[in-house]
Amino acid sequence: MAFGLLIALLLLVGAGALTVSRVADAMHDQSYRLQPALRENMHMREQVTRMSRAVRTYLLTGDTAARSSYRQLRDEPFATLAEARRVAPAWARSNLAAQDRQLRAYVRLADQQAQAAPGSADARRLTDEASRRFTAFDITNQRLDTRLTSEMQRLEDGADTFLDGSAVTIGVLLAAGGALAVFTAVRTTRALTRPLQSTAATLDRLASGEHSARAHETGPEEIRTVARSVNALADESDRLRADEAERRELSQAARETGRRIRDRLDVDYVLDAACTGMSEVLAADYVFILLAENDGSAFPVARVWSAERGLLPEEEGRNIPTLPADVVRDHYRRGTVWLITDMPRYVSDTTPMPGAPGSFGKTGMPAENRAAAAALGLDSVVITPIGVGEEPIGAVAVARTSADRPWREMDIEIVESMASGIGRALHTALLYEQETTLVEKLRALDKAKSDFLSTVSHELRTPLTSIVGYIELLKDEETGPLTPPQLRMLDVVDRNANRLRALIEDLLTLSRIESGAFGSKKGPVDLCSLVVSATDAIRPAAAAASVVLETHCPSRPLVLEADSDQLDRVLMNLLSNAVKFTPEGGKVTVRAEARDGEAVLSVSDTGIGIPAAEQEKLFQRFFRASNATDAAIPGTGLGLTIVRTIVANHGGEMYVSSAEGRGTTFTARLPIATTHGAAAAS
Amino acid sequence: MARVLIADDDPDIRDLVAFKLTQNGHQITAVEDGMAALRAAREQPFDLVLLDIRMPGMSGLDVCRSVRAAPETASLPVILITARSQEGDVELGFAAGADDYIVKPFSPRELSSRVAAMLSRVER
Known part of the structure; x- marks a missing residue:
């Protein structure tokens, strides 16, 4: 608008200047038009003066040449007068008419002078008379001259004054235009730069971490659009940051739960901690953990946690229809997280579940699963198989019962990472349980071996005591003398008994050393x-x-x-x-x-x-x-x-x-x- | 001459010990289990008791503890006969109050010298 004003002003000034110049020109024109009249008027006076001088010269000197000159000259002023009348302005007509009358009166007398005899009394009277007539004409002529001159001067002065005045006006207008231009420029600059600077400063504050900063939506539309975009970006970034913060919080909680789960190498403890941990972190309404049995031919529900009742008794969990083994196994092989957000669709009749693993994908859920899902009121469910290596050891399912709170992508990521941790912890705990059982068996076996060894050692040593003892009694001849062959034979028995004894001792020693009993x-x-x-x-x-x-x-x-x-x-x-x-x-x-x-x-x-x-x-x-x-x-x-x-x-x-x-x-x-x-x- | 009580569930060993110690001039009473040994030790005066550790029912260690617990037999010298040479048995034996031990298989000569040593120690 200011620009429009500025341009209009400039146009106006231009037009003004043009007009002024035109007007001034016109005024000059008028002044120029008076000049011919002035010139003719003067010319006429010169002609009349020359004519008068000629007639007077004749009368004074009697020179007929002068009279001839007069007669040549006497008509010229009338032609000039006619010319003057043509070029003179209207207001001069009355003067020119007076001049015409006076000129004619004079010429009548001058004609008589030219007839008169030089030096006669008549001539003198005529000259006197003519002189008065000439003076009358001259005065009128002079008056017009003065009038014309002053009129011309007035016009010239008027034009100059007008020009001066116009110059001042235009100067003022130009100054005003300049001021307006400066004002407009300042205003425009302010209108553009202030919002832009403010928006830029907002961006700086946003960049430096002041997330609450927002741009003012002021200034021209374009700048408001920029500010709106900046604010929209900041809002989006706020949303992402809030998401990220929530994700971090969830991850942290998930990690802590993971740590708690790994606290003990006890399968029951891991299951309990996993259930309560997942329910806490994910605000679930149900948590189910399925655990493989009989080498993975079945995956009965090992633990159930419900928001209303907490951990359910184990028998109650076992009565909940579980996922068929093929579903868990197919799911595990795919390595996917299975999300069902529209459970009610599949519970009323046998609808194949698109993308579902195993038989669920082809024939839908069996009747008992559907009945259970409906009874529990499940709405959205995330199922993750767990395991380490080739075969799944089970599955974790978390469910919500309200359609208003379906699982979000963020929740699913957390479920996935927690399930993987639970899988590892369960795997370790199961291994540990197996190892513990094995170690207990081995300990029992080791004890049985020790017992066996000590029994054997006793049972072998006791008869050896009798053998060696009685041989000694015999050889000492405490029961009577022996013949040399009897003694030789007893020596053989004695030697072998001792060999047997040494063998038994060495065997026992060796087995004790090998079992690490001396370690x-x-x-x-x-x-x-x-x-x-x-x-x-x-x-x-x-x-x-x-x-x-x-x-x-x-x-x-x-x-x-x-x-x-x-x-x-x-x-x-x-x-x-x-x-x-x-x-x-x-x-x-x-x-x-x-x-x-x-x-x-x-x-x-x-x-x-x-x-x-x-x-x-x-x-x-x-x-x-x-x-x-x-x-x-x-x-x-x-x-x-x-x-x-x-x-x-x-x-x-x-x-x-x-x-x-x-x-x-x-x-x-x-x-x-x-x-x-x-x-x-x- | 000394009165010696021998308790062992193996009759051959009982006879072996009894024979050798009788030869040495001692008076032997032989019993086949711990209960009988304890009863004999309470009923008759003995100068020395030889106890097999491993016997059915009451073990030699149990008998030894009971002998030590009863005031009238508390100072009765006891030699344990063990089939195990592990230190554990020996320690258990001394803890139960035995004065000496002898490891199976033992020679009769070793037995009589241990018995003689023990009796002479008691006499002094």
Whole structure:
């Protein structure tokens, strides 16, 4: 509008200027038109003056040439007068008429002068008369001259004044136009920039996190549109943020529930926690958890939670018709979340459910499922199968009964993530339950084994006591003297009874060691002091066999993290073997040392040795070297097995090097206890 | 000469012990279970009791505890006979109040020397 005004003003000023210039031109024109009249008037006076001078010259001098000149001139003023009358303005007509009369009066006298004799009295009277007539004409002529001149001046002045006035007006108008233009520009700038700046500032505030900021919808329509768009964007962003906040809240609650569910490895606890957790987080009206039975051939309802009653008794849950196994399995394989938002549509009759897994998708829900859904008033249901690996272990279903609160996408995401957590927790709990059962079974089995062993040990030892005892009584001849053959035979019985006893002892020891029954007795043990006590114990036997016994031990203790009874057993087995297989005059050397961060214990003898081909079988149960059995040297074939098992239990290794007929060296490498006293042994 | 009570459910062992200790000049009373042993220990004076740990009904450990609990038999020397050499049994035996133990299978010579050692310790 201001622009329109401005343009109108400018047009007006232009038109004004044009008009002024036209008017001024016209005024000038009028002034110019007076000029010919003035010129003719003056011309006429000159002609009359010249004519008068000619006639007077004739009368003074009698020069006829002057009279002729007069006669030539006398008509000229009338032509000029006629011309003057033509060009003069109307108001000059009366003056010109007066001039005409006066001129004619004069010319009549001048004609008479030209007739008169020069220098005559008549001539003088005529000259006098003519002079008066001329003066009358001249005065009238002069008056017109003055009038015309002043009129011209007036017109010129008027035009100038008009022009000056117009210039001032136009200047004022232009100034007003300029002011209006400035005002309009300022107003326009304000109208455009203020709302734009405000909108821009709103955007800045929004960007800097002031989410409540909104643009003012002011200013021109276009800017209002921009502001409206900005506000719409801010509203949308508010909505998204609110969604996001809700989603975060739900996720947080879901995570906390997930943590609670994982608190304990108990299937019932997991089911209860999952039901209550899901109902809390999702504001569900029902939560169902189905759990596979009989290797997944059925998925009965294991838990039900209802908003009205909380957790329902287990039997009540089991009576709720469940999903057929094929539906759960198909659903699990698809890896989808199954959402039913219009449950009532499918409960009245058997309508196939589009997109539903398994038989539901083809034939719809069976009658009992429909009846149950209708009875519970389910409206929208989300069903997620749960499991780890190939087969589902169950399914989680959450339901709402009100059509006003259908499950939203956000809820479904939460259901999915919670169900996956519940699946893992249930899987772990189920595994743990199985493992626990297995461990309990194994414990029972282990106890039965121990009981069996102790029974066997008792039952075998008791008859052995009688056998060995009575043989001793007989051999001591406490019941009378014996013949030499009887004594030899009793020796055989005695030897075999003792062999049986050793076998039983070794077997029991081996099974106890293998079952780890000795494992808990480990502590710091000085290998050197064990070596000393073991050699002391074997010394009588060595002396009896005429075998020299040598020990080499470092002065400092060689501390191992070990079971001292077991290590003693190792030493005794190795030493008794060495003495047993070394002929008279031989030597047995025991050496303990620290080497490469390990304790190395070796027992060497100068005995019969072990055939090279048999060395690898040496540590097997009941294996005995052929040269030992050939020489009828007694043994159970279990001693070295016991040795190797004990050494292995201590994280060590056994080595043997032997040459038949020259001797054998058994070496045990064992980890040395660290400064903290902990063994590297497994 | 000492009066020795032997309780073992295995008659062969009872006879073995009885024979060897009789040879050593002791007077032997042999019974086949814990109840009989406890009854005998209450009714007759003994210098030493040999108790097999594993017996039907009342075990040797139970008998030992009862013997120690009754004032008249509280100081009666008791040697337990065990078929197990695990330390657990030995500890249980000493906890029940036994003075010594002997592990099956034992030789009769070992038995008589243990008995002699125990009797001489009591006499002193």
